[in-house]
Amino acid sequence: MYDNEAYAEIVNYTALTGTPVLSTPFPLREITNRFLSLDIPEMDGPLSLLLQPVYSEINPRNGSELIAHVMAVVSWKTLFENVSELSLITCGY
Amino acid sequence: MFFSFVTHLSIDVVVSKFEVASAEVVDGSRRNYETLLTGIHTFATLFPSVAGELNETLPYLALRDYEAFGFGARQLTGALCFIYVPLLTTVGMQDRWEIYASANQGWIANGRSFYPDADEPIQESNPIIPYIHNLRDFEPDRSPGPKAPIWQSSPPPVDTVSCPALEFLVCLKISLKAR
Numbered sequence: 001m002y003d004n005e006a007y008a009e010i011v012n013y014t015a016l017t018g019t020p021v022l023s024t025p026f027p028l029r030e031i032t033n034r035f036l037s038l039d040i041p042e043m044d045g046p047l048s049l050l051l052q053p054v055y056s057e058i059n060p061r062n063g064s065e066l067i068a069h070v071m072a073v074v075s076w077k078t079l080f081e082n083v084s085e086l087s088l089i090t091c092g093y
Numbered sequence: 094m095f096f097s098f099v100t101h102l103s104i105d106v107v108v109s110k111f112e113v114a115s116a117e118v119v120d121g122s123r124r125n126y127e128t129l130l131t132g133i134h135t136f137a138t139l140f141p142s143v144a145g146e147l148n149e150t151l152p153y154l155a156l157r158d159y160e161a162f163g164f165g166a167r168q169l170t171g172a173l174c175f176i177y178v179p180l181l182t183t184v185g186m187q188d189r190w191e192i193y194a195s196a197n198q199g200w201i202a203n204g205r206s207f208y209p210d211a212d213e214p215i216q217e218s219n220p221i222i223p224y225i226h227n228l229r230d231f232e233p234d235r236s237p238g239p240k241a242p243i244w245q246s247s248p249p250p251v252d253t254v255s256c257p258a259l260e261f262l263v264c265l266k267i268s269l270k271a272r
Binding site for chain 2: 015050052054056057069074
């Protein structure tokens with residue numbers, strides 16, 4: 001159903017199992033566990049961790065280096081709109 | 094399995110509703126994701142821009158108004174937090190980073206000052222742990238790397254930071270109430 005590239009990227013960066021999916025040592029397991037241990041309404045359910053590369057120049061070209069990432073933590077409740085409605089329909093309500 | 098739950102609707106009706114609803118879910122989710130990507134991309138472009146303006150060498154940078162940018166980006170995208178994570182590929186970069194991070198902690202106080210009306214007490218800042226460490230036991234990480242320590246975060250941390258010790262999660266609660 002979600003066969004687009006964007007969704008594949010989300011899945012790749014999602015730490016549902018706590019298993020780091022990147023070769024660099026991002027502390028995904030710790031971040032995920034810390035979030036899931038909190039009682040925050042916006043965060044009911046799985047999380048996605050998305051990484052945006054930061055290059056040494058705004059317009060990457062020859063000589064521009066990858067120097068950092070910006071990591072965004074997103075609740076699936078925010079990301080996947082109306083999924084609950086779909087669930088109700090599949091149950092025949 | 095799917096149809097076993099259907100008791101009072103014909104299969105055709107359920108399939109029709111499912112197709113409509115699933116298309117809405119896909120479209121809505123794609124819009125959310127694109128908004129998020131745009132927000133995080135815009136946020137990421139701040140760093141080379143500001144570094145160029147200030148003649149700083151990336152990744153050694155602490156945005157003074159990080160929380161102002163981060164707050165706006167979180168409002169726009171619905172993300173729970175935005176974290177800047179430098180990529181340190183050599184031992185020399187890691188050594189330099191530890192010195193840099195210890196000497197540039199002002200963004201934490203600046204970030205906290207963004208929420209003057211928070212209804213929970215905010216603890217005084219402890220000095221940043223002066224070495225890159227893991228989050229499980231806070232022991233120094235002396236492996237050669239590469240390493241990607243957590244640095245600036247929005248919402249800001251409320252306690253000891255280096256790879257900020259993820260205590261920003263406490264502040265996350267505060268910022269949510271302050272909306």
